Amino acid sequence: ASSFHLIGLIGAGIAGSLSPVLHEREAAAQGLRYAYRTLDIDELGLAPGDAGQLARDAVRLGYTGLNVTHPCKQAVITGLDALSDDARELGAVNTVTVRHDAAHDVGSRQGDRLTGRNTDHTGFRAALAEGLPGAALGTVVLVGAGGAGSAVARALLDAGARRLLVADADASRAQQLAARLGPHPGPAAHPSRVSAVVLEDVPARIAEADGVVNATPIGMVGHPGTPFDASVLTSRHWLADVVYRPLETQLVKAALAAGCRVLDGGWMAVSQAADSFELFTGLPADRSRMRAHFLEL
């Protein structure tokens, strides 16, 4: 008998999330019994600080895995038993896997062992490899040093970026991210280097860079515009955006018009979902099928 997967998404304002249908369609294509439900803290009358307890309660009620999104990625950690190394380094969890160990059925914990993981960075790295194969990673400019920016920065270093320049409207966030991630043990001949740059310098830095990533919310519905003057992009650059609503942000449009190779935010969204699906089920996800499903939504 195949096992039943019941996955929850913990976050706020997630009624319109594409994750349930994205996961369920891939599971259906694989013939799995798999249900994906939102657990919206706003609807439940909970605060972000309750996310850890909500995660434990959900598992006690039968949830076999969880995704976690804004604003609960840090707060959920209090309810977990263990963290993967990358989730600990990023200080953020977007995926919780559950292992039941009957030998440890004690008290309220009932032997359920909840482990926090992070597929935002593995997802971005896979997206980069699949969507922009061979992209030059000599110097990369990253704008936005929040949750998505931290995951992207980690992924770029793992992928071999030699110089990563991070900017944020809140300069202290860029500085903190650079301090947290550097020095990084990269390939011996090319030690990775991360540094913070001020927002005003971004256009000049882009002129010297191979690629640029937007990890700010600018470009998403309700946040029109571009996070920097897009006229500095040339056909020499690649551009990645993490914003996926809409897929064709103003920045993506400008980059395409300039002749850049472009990775839209849908790639990261699909890849992180695929990585989570694989952690939940132990089965490979068909990423091109998931991307095709995503583009239909």
Ligand code: NAD
């Ligand atoms: P966040 O609030 O943690 O971080 C955003 C950062 O951008 C902040 O540090 C903020 O100071 C900075 N910022 C805002 N406007 C700026 C500007 N004009 N110039 C420079 N910096 C600016 O948010 P987050 O969770 O990192 O999410 C950012 C975006 O990434 C959202 O649109 C979100 O939907 C998207 N996202 C996409 C994926 C995906 O899978 N594609 C995953 C996570 C987040």
